[in-house]
Amino acid sequence: MRSVRAAAVGAVTLSLALAASACGGGSATNGGSDDxxxxxxxxxxNQGASVEVDKKVLRPxxxxxxxxxxxxxxxxxxxxSDLLNRILTATTSGQGPDVLNIGNTWSASLQATGALLPWDAKNLAAIGGKDRFVDSALGSTGARGQDPAAVPLYSMAYALYYNKKMFADAGIAKPPAxxxxxxxxxxxxxxxxxxxLGTEGSNPSENIHHAFVFAKQHGGDFFTxxxxxxxTNDGxxxxxxxxxxLMAKDRIIAPGNAxxxxxQSVSDFAKGRTAMLLWQSASANLKSQGMSEDAYGIAPVPVRSGTPGTGANxxxxxxxxxxxxFKNTDNLSGAKQFVKFMTSDAEQKIxxxxxxxxxxxxxAQADAAFNTPANAVLKDTLASSAAALPQVADESQFETAVGTAIKGLFADAAAGRAVTTESxxxxxxxxxxQMPAK
Known part of the structure; x- marks a missing residue:
């Protein structure tokens, strides 16, 4: 899921009893058609710096x-800020698109509604087969043991971006490990x-991404x-x-970041107001805000000790x-052709x-364009030290509930209120x- 967005806000309830409704004008009874x-x-x-940037990229x-x-x-x-709630409304109202982007962390939650086309062996064969996709990306396409609810389109990983001049002026020779x-x-x-350092303390999904990594490094997780x-486990x-x-005790994040x-944290970094940024695949975003690629370095996100890897690292x-x-699209054949087009080598590169x-x-990943030193950090992270968020039906409620709780803790930190293990x-x-009863 991309961090350029604000999180989907509000209590989201995904019921397993939701019917797979008609979307794109299709019939709820025909399982997709070509009407x-x-x-x-x-x-x-919204992947770029603005909606208009995305239109300029996608329209051609x-x-x-x-x-x-x-x-x-x-x-x-x-x-x-609107996407998840728009999708949920479409699953029940019948007023939605034929094809859509979803944050990969939502895959299992949206799969549970029954509204999305399962990518079984036959459907995957129509776009070149399952083996075209890297394993880490396929791991975030739905619940284990079920056919994927979606296919990967863009892959990203977090990295540490640091301002080279600010580091040199402070006498810091290398990025922190x-x-x-x-x-x-x-x-x-x-x-x-x-x-x-900058962060987005009022963005629940951004909070979840970091909390997930920090918890992993402490040997914890948010689901059994x-x-x-x-x-509430110790990790x-x-x-x-x-x-x-990082804000409350260490005081290296400005209280306003709450x-x-x-x-805004990307903008602050691009304008030299902060020296470090933890972000997903930020280069295009920074370029759009006028920051030269020569001005910053990219390093793996730190770990507690040692080097990045699996488990606690x-x-x-x-x-x-x-x-x-949506499996009840009025143009099932065209939708599959579109997915094949968007995941073709040529379009993947563009x-x-x-x-x-x-x-x-x-x-497509083997292309020289994706083997620069900057991309090497992201590729290595995805290959060896990244983990998928829990692929469970309640994942989107988890993002809202825990992400909002962390938002409140940042507000406490910004106001000078104590943030303790107990709080x-x-x-x-x-x-x-707030989670659904099991």
């Missing part, structure tokens, strides 16, 4: 698809109106092996507290965007270059109480 063979509607997520490619197939694609770029080093460097850099919410509590303490939810969630089809993401298609555990306990 409208010459048109498709497509909801794209959609026109190319129309020229090849005769199928016109009606595009709407949906802001992240551990959190202790990051805090020490951050304190050297937090002076004269600048801050060591059988999919039950477990927000989860310690991970959340360490993340919030209100950030719309890319996980340093990123598997971030990304998946492409899904689109992932535009968004500074990594192609989840193996053959973190209490906030997470309240979040767990």
């Amino acid at each position: 409208s063979p010459k048109t498709l509607t497509y909801w794209a997520s 490619e959609l026109d190319k698809f129309e020229k090849r197939t005769g199928i016109k694609v009606e595009l709407e770029v949906v802001p992240w 551990t959190w202790a080093e990051l805090v020490a460097d951050g304190r050297k850099l937090s002076k004269n109106g600048t801050w060591g 092996a059988d999919g039950k919410a477990d927000f 989860a509590v310690a991970g959340v507290k360490q993340y919030v303490d 209100e950030y939810a719309q890319n 996980v340093n990123s969630m598997v971030a990304g965007i998946n492409l899904a089809v 689109l992932n270059t535009a968004y500074s993401s990594i192609p989840p298609v193996r053959s 973190v555990r209490t906030a997470l306990e309240k979040a767990q109480q």
